[in-house]
Amino acid sequence: MGFWTGLGFTLLISAFLILPVLVSVLPGITANQFEGLSSGLTTRWLREVWANYGGTVLLSLQIALSTLVITLLVGVPAAYVLARHAGVTARLVEEALVMPVAVPGIATALGLILAYGAVGDLRASWLFILVGHVVFCLPFMVRAVLAVLLSMDLKGLEEAARACGASWPQRFLGVILPNIAGGMLAGSLMVVTLSLGEFNMTLLLHTPFTRTLPVGLADAYTALRTEMASAYTLIFFVLIVPLLSAMQWAAGRADRVGAVR
Amino acid sequence: MSVAIKLRGCGKTWPGGTVALHPLDLDIAAGETLVLLGPSGCGKTTLLRLIAGLELPDAGGQVLFDGEDVTRLPIERRNVGMVFQSYALFPNMDVAGNIGYGLRVRGIPRAEVARRVDEMLEMTRLTEFARRRVDALSGGQRQRVALARAIAPRPRVLLLDEPLSALDARLREELRQEIDALLRSLGITAIYVTHDQAEAMALSDRICAMERGRIAQIGTGRDLYHRPANDFVAGFVGDTNRLGEELVRPEQLALHPSAEGEWTVQRATFLGPFVRVKLRDAAGRELMVDMPDLATPAPGARVEVRRRGPA
Amino acid sequence: MSDRLRAALLIAPALAVFGAFFLIPLGQLAVAGGAGGYTTILTEPRYLRSLGVTLLVAALTTAITLGIATAVGLFLARNRFPGRGTLLALLTLPLAFPGVVVGYLVIMLAGRQGLVSEISMALGGERIVFAYSLAGLLLGYVYFSIPRTLLTVIAAAEKLDPRLEEAARSLGASPLGVLRDVLLPGLSPALTAAGAICFATATGAFGTAFALASRIDVLPMVIYTEFTLQANLAVAAALSFLLGLATWAVLALARGASGGAAG
Known part of the structure; x- marks a missing residue:
């Protein structure tokens, strides 16, 4: 394959991925979508969407940040243990912990409803959605942190800290955490992005009072006029695209740091 | 302390x-x-x-x-x-x-x-x-x-x-x-x-x-x-020659050219500070001798081997 | 505190989350199907048909995505040119777009008022609409599969030893021979891994089909319909459990085959 053929094909695929994004958000800021951009730009659709669906955005942010805090608190210690232990048990635990990624969200969600749908007011609470997001996102945090832990000389650094007289909390906080900050950042960006966009589980887990952004979007796609749906999609992209860009930046940085070491 | x-x-x-x-x-x-x-x-x-x-x-x-x-x-x-x-x-x-x-x-x-x-x-x-x-x-x-x-x-x-x-x-x-x-x-x-x-x-x-x-x-x-x-x-701590029951280090030996010598030079390798000479006798025994790079014998030369002063 | 005790305490929260909110629910799911649920699935042709369609869509998605990602990935891994970074960023940007949004993108591209339809009209032809058909669904699935697969292929292609290709060329191999004998075998663990993820994701994908309100009855849509509209819990549970088991098995098999490269 010659260079120009390759470049042409690559550009074509890039266009396939990016063009629909532009086409989809344009009606959301266009005064009259049938006349096109010549009819002028407007924030009318955005304001209308915000008035009706602003709550879904806030709820999604609330769930995403809560998911982040929990996956950090639960996932980082788990990754540390998995990195420190080489045995069969540790590998089995690792395999188990990443299983929720392999199972379709709709199956997990149905299981959660069967198991806990009748427990108190949980079914009506946003916490029910949070539980689903934590189960689904935890493996991504564990993997991101584990990858960094395995790429560094964890055992050596910890032994060196011990030789200097550091107790376990001292070396965990002073040596290990600062050196896995990159992995925690990458994992955090992934978790927030996935939680903000999670639909497969959330569609089953939500109630009319706990609608998240993607659930609202699905509703808009079937029920609202194109301008509103597009404006709503634009709001979603405004949230998610910076996160995805930050993820690309963090991955690039990790590569460079890895190359130096 | x-x-x-x-x-x-x-x-x-x-x-x-x-x-x-x-x-x-x-x-x-x-x-x-x-x-x-x-x-x-x-x-x-x-x-x-x-x-x-x-x-x-x-x-x-x-x-x-x-x-x-x-x-x-x-x-x-x-x-x-x-x-x-x-x-x-x-x-x-x-x-x-x-x-x-x-x-x-x-x-x-x-x-x-x-x-x-x-x-x-x-x-x-x-x-x-x-x-x-x-x-x-x-x-x-x-x-x-x-x-x-x-x-x-x-x-x-x-x-x-x-x-x-x-x-x-x-x-x-x-x-x-x-x-x-x-x-x-x-x-x-x-x-x-x-x-x-x-x-x-x-x-x-x-x-x-x-x-x-x-x-x-x-x-x-x-x-x-x-x-x-x-x-x-x-x-582990250096190269040795075995002479009967005794171990002798290569630098503890010295060569003397002699037509009647029992050892024949196989090879002399220049290693910088010294030359290592490999010898062999008629019985096929081998010996290593380290010497300064002065009057280094050529392969095939016949030599006598003596011990240097006491270790 | 002993190392063992500390390790146990540190991993306990993760295991508790896994046990309480994944293992127990999945167990409930397996049981809730009951004998009736599983029998119904196996005897009613429409469930089997849906299974067949789902596997077909997943297989086609995987084949198309691997083809595109291999071509683009090899190109980007082996060429350096101005703008390469930007291209790579654009190609991997949709990495975590939710399926439901991708469904909307397909509608805006190939729906009744979509870009393709408008262009075909403007050119004086017939209105071309394929968003709601198998082609539309495939388009969406390929869309969200490309970024992740591409990243895996590029990472693997950059790890290939360029001397292998040089050696093959020095022995007189043609470009096609190099591709067949050196590049593809070298990439095959990564392709297996990426393909498995692609296949499993496509099997369980739901958002795109939901947004398209597609005529194609993929399994996750059937589960959703059975559960919400028919309140047929037993069948929904049985289908979900089998679907989960199948995707997990595909990933586990691929991981075994690719020597742990599969994520």
Whole structure:
């Protein structure tokens, strides 16, 4: 394959991925979508969407940040243990912990409803959605942190800290955490992005009072006029695209740091 | 400050059943520099890690510091300093941060930490690099940071695990001399692991040669070189010729050209400071002789071999 | 505190989350199907048909995605040119776009008022609409599969030893021969891994089909319909459990085959 053929094909695929994004958000800021951009730009659709669906955005942010805090608190210690232990048990635990990624969200969600749908007011609470997001996102945090832990000389650094007289909390906080900050950042960006966009589980887990952004979007796609749906999609992209860009930046940085070491 | 170390019945068996170390006794005097010498897999690093407190000996083994039983005391409470083969510098801290770490975790006041760090920086000639990131240092500089970090908290014992093996030959020689001077001036009990016999000779008060999880011989460098306890030790600390029951080093022999000589020169290899001559006799026995590069005999020449003065 | 005890305490929260909110629910799911649920699935042709369609869509998605990602990935891994970074960023940007949004993108591209339809009209032809057909669904699935697959292929292609290709060329191999004998075998663990993830994701994908309100009855849509509209819990549970088991098995098999490269 010659260079120009390759470049042409690559550009074509890039266009396939990016063009629909532009086409989809344009009606959301266009005064009259049938006349096109010549009819002028407007924030009318955005304001209308915000008035009706602003709550879904806030709820999604609330769930995403809560998911982040929990996956950090639960996932980082788990990754540390998995990195420190080489045995069969540790590998089995690792395999188990990443299983929720392999199972379709709709199956997990149905299981959660069967198991806990009748427990108190949980079914009506946003916490029910949070539980689903934590189960689904935890493996991504564990993997991101584990990858960094395995790429560094964890055992050596910890032994060196011990030789200097550091107790376990001292070396965990002073040596290990600062050196896995990159992995925690990458994992955090992934978790927030996935939680903000999670639909497969959330569609089953939500109630009319706990609608998240993607659930609202699905509703808009079937029920609202194109301008509103597009404006709503634009709001979603405004949230998610910076996160995805930050993820690309963090991955690039990790590569460079890895190359130096 | 420095302590005498006693090991009593210290063995180490890995969970899979491999014996890394057969139960052994070892006495190290206060202020002494003991070198653990041997090929990889001989148990020298395991022995060092037992003394450090990074490994627990098999049941019955005891580690004593000045008579105090420290067997169950983990390394972080043993007050030892350790230099690792990979240095294991903390990438999240600069040079001064690394050196001061052992003082900070002991809760020593900030001003005192700063004073001691400055002192260590000066001693290891790193003052101008105090704020440098450790991944921006050369190998030799990293080595000195590791050393300064280990001795900054004034440990009772200094443990060095092949500290120079990651460096090239010239730098290794230079740093070996620095470490030697440092150990002498500190007067600290030091245990130094290496597989390099020249390093062992240069640094040690005594050498403990190890073979397959056992101590093969303990003694001064001269003891090991001139009176090796067995073939393993003899072979490990230098090349040898076997003359009957006797071991003779190549540089203890001298050649004399002689038409009636019983040895024939096979090959003469120029090695810089000396020439190594390989000889063979009619019976097929082989002999190595080291001599200065003066009047080097040509292959095929017949020579007599005599011993130089007494060893 | 002993190392073992500390390790146990540190991993306990993760295991608790896994046990309480994944293992127990999945167990409930397996049981809730009951004998009736599983029998119904196996005897009613429309469930089997849906299974067949789902596997077909997933297989086609995987094949198309691997083809595109291999071509683009090899090109980007082996060429350096101005703008390469930007291209790579654009190609991997949709990495975590939710399926439901991708469904909307397909509608805006190939729906009744979509870009393709407008262009075909403007050119004086017939209105071309394929968003709601198998082609539309495939378009969406390929869309969200490309970024992740591409990243895996590029990472693997950059790890290939360029000397192998030089050696093959020095021995007289043609470009096609190099591709067949050196590049593809070298990439095959990564392609297996990426393909498995692609296949499993496509099997379980739901958002795109939901947004398209597609005529194609993929399994997750059937589960949703059975559960919400028919309140047929037993069948929904049985289908979900089998679907989960199948995707997990595909990933586990691929991981075994690719020597742990599969994520």
